[in-house]
Amino acid sequence: MSSSTEKRKPIRAADGAELREVLEAHDRVLVEFYTKGCAMCQAIEPVLGNVARQTGITVVMVNPGDDVELVDEWSIRSAPTLVLVEDGEEVARLAEGFQGGDAIEAFLDEHAN
Template sequence: MTLTAKPLRPADADELDDVLASHDPLLVEFYTAGCAMCQAMEPVLGTVQRAADVTVAMVNPGDDIGLVDAWNVRSVPTLVLVEDGEEVARMADGFQGAESVVAFLNEHAATGLTV
């Protein structure tokens, strides 16, 4: 797996499926434009991606409304950890700092993450 320098930004469900197929594990943030907490999460997720061996993808389900139901997004920001194509954990508790996100990864990710 090759990590990217910045979080990926798939535009729709098809692009997210492509990212899921090529990056494992993957931390997905569901956000909406205009959400201040979501905007504040972007630099945090960049830090997390550099600190942990995990790729981060940021997806706006408003751009592909089918993602809301497919991923059961009920609030933003929502973080979903995906391994082997399956959701293994979710955090939908508003803004989280890097330490909280790293703790979430440590708790839920299979071995192999370097955090």
Template structure:
């Protein structure tokens, strides 16, 4: 299994920036330890990573507080979809099925 087929855990903002620089399309989940819904999203994100060419990453913004403000985290899990390093859309509506996440990452981007 290649690294692109499973989510990558990022430690901090610097790792997020490097990850965004090295991938055209990124799905990021902001999570916190002890969040049951966040934990239940991990297998879903693994399925999304295997089903698409989107690079999937997870970050705990509590580990690097500037990320809370940068990502505007008000609840977790927070999914943010990036194209060419720029955040395009976000959703923070609790648990998302694999189908819902696939639709989220494949929505047409407004020009």
């Protein structure tokens, strides 16, 4: 893995199995649960790319509509939902619609170990 964060961008997981692979490979991951056609989800995507580059955190995006078991497994009730996972465990959740980069970075700082 490169130490440079310049080219960091969100990883797209196709389903729950790919999401688990990302969570197992990284200690700290910000997961975005999005839905196709969601304007707020589309708007937040470049913001998440900037957050990944600025903070060095791994960001993974997954559409629970492509793997409906994720809806119950992660208790997804709205999109976009951001979930901070550390060592495989959910530590915080942000499900308040579109968030700017400063708000997401503050959320990460607030819940950092």
